[in-house]
Amino acid sequence: MPELPEVEALRVFLDDHLVGKEIDRVLPLNVSVLKTYDPPLSALHGTTVTGIARHGKFLDIGAGPLHLITHLARAGWLRWKDAFPAEPPRPGKGPLALRTVLTGGDGFDLTEAGTTKRLAVYLVHDPAEVPGIARLGPDPLAGSFDRDAFAALLAGERRRIKGALRDQSLIAGIGNAYSDEILHVAKMSPYLLTANLTDEQITTLHTAMRTTLQDAVARSSGLAAGKLKAEKKSGMRVHGRTGEPCPVCGDTIREVSFSDSSLQYCPTCQTGGKPLADRRLSRLLK
Numbered sequence: 001m002p003e004l005p006e007v008e009a010l011r012v013f014l015d016d017h018l019v020g021k022e023i024d025r026v027l028p029l030n031v032s033v034l035k036t037y038d039p040p041l042s043a044l045h046g047t048t049v050t051g052i053a054r055h056g057k058f059l060d061i062g063a064g065p066l067h068l069i070t071h072l073a074r075a076g077w078l079r080w081k082d083a084f085p086a087e088p089p090r091p092g093k094g095p096l097a098l099r100t101v102l103t104g105g106d107g108f109d110l111t112e113a114g115t116t117k118r119l120a121v122y123l124v125h126d127p128a129e130v131p132g133i134a135r136l137g138p139d140p141l142a143g144s145f146d147r148d149a150f151a152a153l154l155a156g157e158r159r160r161i162k163g164a165l166r167d168q169s170l171i172a173g174i175g176n177a178y179s180d181e182i183l184h185v186a187k188m189s190p191y192l193l194t195a196n197l198t199d200e201q202i203t204t205l206h207t208a209m210r211t212t213l214q215d216a217v218a219r220s221s222g223l224a225a226g227k228l229k230a231e232k233k234s235g236m237r238v239h240g241r242t243g244e245p246c247p248v249c250g251d252t253i254r255e256v257s258f259s260d261s262s263l264q265y266c267p268t269c270q271t272g273g274k275p276l277a278d279r280r281l282s283r284l285l286k
Helices: 004-017 147-154 161-166 176-186 199-220 225-234 279-285
Strands: 023-028 049-055 058-063 066-071 076-081 096-102 107-112 120-124 254-257 262-265
Touching (some): 004 049, 004 199, 066 076, 076 225, 147 199, 176 199, 176 262
Antiparallel strands (some): 023 096, 254 262
């Protein structure tokens, strides 16, 4: 799933490639991705792109008074095209969900792999009209999001820190992958309860969050949209690296599986050498 660093890199990429250009047409090829119907997508035809913004994991293309907003979800992606085939695409075939063509002939496709379709597209006058944006917490890279602001958010929270970092209404933009990375840098167990964090641990976690995300954004800066996925994967220390050696201590990276996701961690760096219980695996071994 694209998270804050990848969506920020897409924002920068589109800022270079879209702003100041005129939209010729927008073609919805999978109607299920379109979550709004008024105004219609045809209202974008002939408008000029005026700016690109990011709201957590949401990408916002401004065109005059309108905002074309997308959430790429788990398997969605944006693919830039310098030119499109002369033959129009067939709706409902393959991963192609939406095509935006500029008057110069270039533009981009939104695609989604797999059978579970969660990619979402909205056309609104105000980004706050999108429910997911309206309930977003603060952006962790905002200048105002200092250690004290982070501590204030965690005050009163009583849950595992992994879940808190992923909660978009608490902090915007962090998902499964970067929460694993942040906790590894902070040397904290994903099962650690927020209510048990000391002042020192809150400081450590805030620093790990900012540096991990800033480093990921810096690695992605200037890359073409098609190279961002590979960059994300190559930059991971523990996420997606089950069975590999930890790059810090050499211990074997472990995994805990859930119904629709998994987390990865290093026992030596994060849990005092003790493997975390994997209830799903335990059931399979019975």
